[in-house]
Amino acid sequence: MAIEPxxxxxxxxxxxxxxxxxxxxxxxxxxxxxRLVQTHCxxxxxxxxxxxxxxxxxxxxxxxxxxxxxxKGMLCPKGVKRYLQGSHPDxxxxxxxxxxxxxxxxxxxxxxxxxxxxxxxIDRIQKAHGPDSFAVLGGASLTTEKAYLLGKFxxxxxxxxxxxxxxxxxxxxxxxxxKKAFGVDRAANPWDDILKAKxxxxxxSNVAECFPILTDYIWQARENGARVIVVDPRITPIARTCxxxxxxxxxxxxxxxxxxxxxxxxxxxxxxxxxxxHTVGFEQTAEHVREWTPRKTAEVTGIAExxxxxxxxxxxxxxxxxxxxxxxxxxxxxxxxxxxGAINIVLASGRIGRExxxxxxxxxxxxxxxxxxxxxxxxQLPGARDIENPSHRAxxxxxxxxTPEELxxxxxxxxxxxxxxxxxxIKGMLxxxxxxxxxxxxxxxxxxxxxxxxxxxxxxxxxxETSRHADIVLPGSLHEEDEGTVxxxxxxxxxxxxxxxxxxxARQDWRIIQDIAKALGRERGxxxxxxxxxxxxxxxxxxxGIADYSGIxxxxxxxxxxxxxxCPSEDHPGTPRxxxxxxxxxxxxxxxxxxxxxxxxxxxxxxxxxxxxxxDVDFPVILTTGRVVSQxxxxxxxxxIGPLVDxxxxxxxxxxxxxxxxxxxxxxxxxxxxxxxxxxxxxARIVTTIRPDTVFVPYHWAGRKSIxxxxxxxxxxxxxxxxxxxxxxxxxxxxxxxxxxxxxEPQQ
Amino acid sequence: MPVHDQMEFFIDPSRCIGCxxxxxxxxxxxxxxxxxxIHLEYVDRGHSTQTVPVVCMHCDSPTCAEVCPADAxxxxxxxxxxxxxxxxxxxxxxxxxxxxxxxxKMMTDFELMMKCDMCYDRTSAGKKPMCATVCPSGALFFxxxxxxxxxxxxxxxxxxxxxxxxxxxxxxxxxxxxxxxRIEHIDVAAAMNEGSGGKSISLNxxxxxxxxKDEA
Numbered sequence: 029m030a031i032e033p034x035x036x037x038x039x040x041x042x043x044x045x046x047x048x049x050x051x052x053x054x055x056x057x058x059x060x061x062x063r064l065v066q067t068h069c070x071x072x073x074x075x076x077x078x079x080x081x082x083x084x085x086x087x088x089x090x091x092x093x094x095x096x097x098x099x100k101g102m103l104c105p106k107g108v109k110r111y112l113q114g115s116h117p118d119x120x121x122x123x124x125x126x127x128x129x130x131x132x133x134x135x136x137x138x139x140x141x142x143x144x145x146x147x148x149x150i151d152r153i154q155k156a157h158g159p160d161s162f163a164v165l166g167g168a169s170l171t172t173e174k175a176y177l178l179g180k181f182x183x184x185x186x187x188x189x190x191x192x193x194x195x196x197x198x199x200x201x202x203x204x205x206x207k208k209a210f211g212v213d214r215a216a217n218p219w220d221d222i223l224k225a226k227x228x229x230x231x232x233s234n235v236a237e238c239f240p241i242l243t244d245y246i247w248q249a250r251e252n253g254a255r256v257i258v259v260d261p262r263i264t265p266i267a268r269t270c271x272x273x274x275x276x277x278x279x280x281x282x283x284x285x286x287x288x289x290x291x292x293x294x295x296x297x298x299x300x301x302x303x304x305x306h307t308v309g310f311e312q313t314a315e316h317v318r319e320w321t322p323r324k325t326a327e328v329t330g331i332a333e334x335x336x337x338x339x340x341x342x343x344x345x346x347x348x349x350x351x352x353x354x355x356x357x358x359x360x361x362x363x364x365x366x367x368x369g370a371i372n373i374v375l376a377s378g379r380i381g382r383e384x385x386x387x388x389x390x391x392x393x394x395x396x397x398x399x400x401x402x403x404x405x406x407x408q409l410p411g412a413r414d415i416e417n418p419s420h421r422a423x424x425x426x427x428x429x430x431t432p433e434e435l436x437x438x439x440x441x442x443x444x445x446x447x448x449x450x451x452x453x454i455k456g457m458l459x460x461x462x463x464x465x466x467x468x469x470x471x472x473x474x475x476x477x478x479x480x481x482x483x484x485x486x487x488x489x490x491x492x493e494t495s496r497h498a499d500i501v502l503p504g505s506l507h508e509e510d511e512g513t514v515x516x517x518x519x520x521x522x523x524x525x526x527x528x529x530x531x532x533x534a535r536q537d538w539r540i541i542q543d544i545a546k547a548l549g550r551e552r553g554x555x556x557x558x559x560x561x562x563x564x565x566x567x568x569x570x571x572x573g574i575a576d577y578s579g580i581x582x583x584x585x586x587x588x589x590x591x592x593x594x595c596p597s598e599d600h601p602g603t604p605r606x607x608x609x610x611x612x613x614x615x616x617x618x619x620x621x622x623x624x625x626x627x628x629x630x631x632x633x634x635x636x637x638x639x640x641x642x643x644d645v646d647f648p649v650i651l652t653t654g655r656v657v658s659q660x661x662x663x664x665x666x667x668x669i670g671p672l673v674d675x676x677x678x679x680x681x682x683x684x685x686x687x688x689x690x691x692x693x694x695x696x697x698x699x700x701x702x703x704x705x706x707x708x709x710x711x712a713r714i715v716t717t718i719r720p721d722t723v724f725v726p727y728h729w730a731g732r733k734s735i736x737x738x739x740x741x742x743x744x745x746x747x748x749x750x751x752x753x754x755x756x757x758x759x760x761x762x763x764x765x766x767x768x769x770x771x772x773e774p775q776q
Numbered sequence: 777m778p779v780h781d782q783m784e785f786f787i788d789p790s791r792c793i794g795c796x797x798x799x800x801x802x803x804x805x806x807x808x809x810x811x812x813x814i815h816l817e818y819v820d821r822g823h824s825t826q827t828v829p830v831v832c833m834h835c836d837s838p839t840c841a842e843v844c845p846a847d848a849x850x851x852x853x854x855x856x857x858x859x860x861x862x863x864x865x866x867x868x869x870x871x872x873x874x875x876x877x878x879x880x881k882m883m884t885d886f887e888l889m890m891k892c893d894m895c896y897d898r899t900s901a902g903k904k905p906m907c908a909t910v911c912p913s914g915a916l917f918f919x920x921x922x923x924x925x926x927x928x929x930x931x932x933x934x935x936x937x938x939x940x941x942x943x944x945x946x947x948x949x950x951x952x953x954x955x956x957x958r959i960e961h962i963d964v965a966a967a968m969n970e971g972s973g974g975k976s977i978s979l980n981x982x983x984x985x986x987x988x989k990d991e992a
Contacts, residue, residue: 050803050810057806089804092909103910105800236793240912247791247913251928263964265793265825275967330968657795671803675796685822686965695822716823716963 030484030497033126033133036731037771042132043491044118045663045775047670054088054111065527066093069107070169070507071660073391073517074099074241076107077589080508080527087111087508087527097589098219098516104240105658105672112669113506114528118490120503121532134491134501139533142500143540146458147547149483149499150186153456159436163190163445163454167461168198168399170537171512171524172577173562175395176410176569177538177554178460179403182436184428184553185545189436190454192406194462196442198396200405200747201363202353202389208364209371209630210607211615211623212574213412214397214519215388216380217350218592218604223249224384227346228256229339231281231370232356232753236265237657239354239390239517249350257339259284260356261652262682262724263717272339275719277330278652279639279754281357285369286317286636287325288340292376293317297344299378306620307375309631316633317372328636330719343373348384355392355654359752361640363744368634375629381607381621391517393661394507398515401575402566406439410566411573420573427569428553441748443468443741446477456483458544460504460537465493466662466730469739469750470705487540492664493730503534510536512559513585519604520590521580538562571596572614574623639754640742643721647703647756649687650722653735654753659728667728667775677774679729680713683759684720688712691759698762701725703755706737709766723759727752730776732768778854779899782920785908786933787829788951792915794818794827798907805895805906813859813881813892814907823963829916831907832857832879832892833937834947840871840880840891849889855947856896860889876939894948930954 032039053059061081068075077096081089090111092101123142124134153162164182166175182191203213210216222228222245236243243266250256258267259274259281267273276284292298293314303310326333343349351374357366371387379385391397402410413420415438425432440448446468448454468474478484478497486495487504495501508527515521530536535543538559545554556562560582571578579595580602591602594613607621620627643650658675659666666672681699693699695714700707701723710725710733718724725735740755794816802812819826838857841849848864849871851857860871867887871880880891895905908918917924924933933949
């Protein structure tokens with residue numbers, strides 16, 4: 029019965045999002061903390077070190093942690109103000125039950141009763157409709173311990189194949205491409221290698237706003253003599269000072285990479301020795317890109333031919349280089365092909381696996397890397413093992429004390445789960461660390477599907493837009509209320525430290541999951557007493573796998589300010605840089621540095637295809653979406669932090685003056701954005717920093733302000749990532765502001 | 777303890793990403809919690825993402841102090857211009873209007889001019905100012921001149937500014953490009969066409985779709 033119990037405004041009235049500003053001990057001068065806790069930021073994949081000031085059971089501020097090597101005290105505004113998420117009036121302090129008779133839609137109930145109800149509903153649904161009728165959604169902001177436990181819970185306790193996570197919206201295209209090309213899914217190099225590179229290629233990443241600290245690495249490299257090439261439909265702050273800007277038409281990145289490779293071949297800007305000794309498949313790929321002449325590439329990508337030639341020359345003749353990309357090339361129905369195209373130009377250059385020669389995707393979420401390696405992804409088992417590989421299945425089944433037959437097969441991706449709800453195949457769902465009502469495309473469809481569930485339980489610390497649909501909401505833990513590990517975007521395993529206790533009836537998430545297992549009468553394997561106990565099991569589970577954590581301990585992480593995986597034994601120092609000459613891995617077993625039996629990397633033919641929904645006469649404008657610096661993902665945390673809301677109160681639509689003129693739109697006008705799915709009305713910001721055929725809207729807001737009402741649910745056939753970066757819309761100037769302006773505060 | 781005389785403050789606008797970490801962190805300073813003393817300017821958002829953080833330049837002869845009728849604005853021996861002294865400040869706004877950099881702020885609730893004091897509580901205790909510690913892109917830098925000259929060979933520090941006939945020398949330096957670079961792209965459309973000079977753009981990407989629409 030996952031229908032919002034009362035109208036939205038009544039739920040918002042009680043549960044927010046409300047804005048919190050500093051007050052009390054957080055505002056008093058001379059208010060000395062009891063202690064400083066060294067930990068990391070709770071937001072993006074950079075995982076900056078930060079010290080939290082703790083007084084009593086409250087985080088009252090922060091102090092830069094200048095000794096942590098990645099960020100050296102640097103922080104973005106989200107990190108600076110993150111402490112305001114604690115002691116927040118919106119914080120869930122008890123369990124809640126859906127109650128349409130309550131003025132705010134929910135009434136409190138004792139924690140134990142809530143757990144019993146959850147277990148009873150899971151039991152009822154699975155007995156009536158089979159184990160797969162109950163699904164689990166996880167998230168990549170969970171610690172690796174929680175992610176591991178959640179995967180084990182779904183497969184061993186619930187025996188459901190239906191588990192997936194919000195990393196499906198993040199970097200799965202890059203992960204799939206990395207596995208196809210390198211046999212392993214991890215950024216190949218530590219960020220330090222950026223500083224030594226002479227050409228830096230950034231495709232589809234608004235580095236300055238999404239990964240602010242990385243900007244310093246890139247600009248320092250430029251000071252050291254590097255040339256920076258940025259491929260983006262917008263002049264983002266990192267593009268503003270780049271040496272070559274390629275304003276790609278959204279959805280056409282693969283055409284560009286193919287065109288660059290063709291020019292590299294034509295001009296013999298290739299590392300023949302590397303290609304011959306360390307790769308396979310070059311000839312086929314070379315044959316495929318022959319048709320991508322500079323002229324054709326320019327026509328398809330919308331980039332000037334001379335810029336394409338310039339980029340190819342700089343890239344082709346560089347002595348060292350670093351290529352990085354992010355969601356800009358990954359959020360596409362051909363996201364995997366885009367990433368493969370990028371990897372092809374890296375392999376052709378031979379510049380990988382050594383100092384100053386690197387490649388990597390910039391993972392978006394705090395534990396985007398660790399959160400996908402150990403078993404909450406629908407097709408993956410701990411240690412980055414493949415759930416359909418018989419020997420991997422046998423290994424994990426034995427480790428968990430079940431038979432391989434009892435271990436569920438691969439499930440479906442997070443979006444497909446919603447379609448399965450529609451087909452009546454999934455009847456119940458548990459969600460943690462995921463806010464699909466804001467973050468999935470075509471949210472109207474997502475809402476319809478949620479409403480069809482017989483039972484929906486959410487574990488969260490705030491009443492997210494998604495938990496408004498829940499039958500039961502269980503009060504989980506904030507980042508600062510638990511310990512554990514996460515793996516940053518560069519593959520560095522780091523330690524999150526607990527600063528305060530959970531308030532009220534709130535529990536650490538892993539305890540909640542174990543309480544449900546116990547209430548189901550299947551607590552075997554779910555009796556851990558601490559995150560470290562879970563980590564010890566995870567180390568064992570990952571041993572011998574690709575993502576081998578077996579040599580990592582909490583103590584070793586703290587002593588070394590992080591340990592890069594793979595780390596197969598306690599005396600192993602970890603592996604900051606993958607693919608070094610002579611390096612060993614468990615697949616190649618010494619045959620070569622890449623994770624295939626012959627030790628060689630793979631070129632992959634990456635064919636061009638247009639976006640699923642191209643512009644036409646009815647919907648003539650390209651919509652692309654992304655982030656702003658002061659908000660994070662679905663905004664469940666950052667839309668409650670007053671100073672961050674003030675920095676960017678509401679989403680605006682960026683429109684080039686030439687496009688605006690065609691529609692009679694002026695700066696500050698209200699614009700109705702219509703797609704085949706739905707509409708969204710926002711204020712216009714007229715800027716020359718975007719392609720005239722494209723508009724941009726950030727996606728952090730909910731409900732009527734959510735651009736994901738408009739986006740398309742088309743997915744990459746391999747990675748299943750949705751195509752957030754391109755759909756077709758039309759713009760209509762509005763003379764009156766939308767109703768929400770009067771009804772809602774900016775962040776709501 | 778005075779601010780270490782080798783440690784200097786540098787602003788490098790070419791590196792500013794407009795994230796406001798500096799402004800948000802300034803509001804966390806113990807001496808003025810909740811109220812940032814610095815701000816961020818967009819130069820012209822319609823045409824560029826260029827932003828500039830505005831912190832006090834700590835002038836050798838501070839205009840704000842010179843125009844203060846109550847002699848409320850003092851400079852420390854190590855050259856840091858302080859917030860107005862509470863007992864003296866008459867909240868007349870002279871300093872706010874006179875500062876050529878637009879730094880002082882009138883806090884009407886306290887009837888007091890408050891301004892960036894280079895985190896004197898931190899810098900006088902051997903730490904870096906809050907803004908320059910957190911700045912994620914190196915647009916605000918606190919360290920030795922030797923260090924910044926080694927690390928930023930493309931720029932050069934400048935601390936003399938001309939406002940009409942007034943020449944101002946400051947304790948804080950601004951990094952400016954050593955070699956004047958031609959600006960390639962201000963308008964995305966200019967980067968999409970061959971040899972386009974920025975404004976004379978053939979908009980084939982728009983006309984293709986819109987002509988089709990007109991025909992339909």
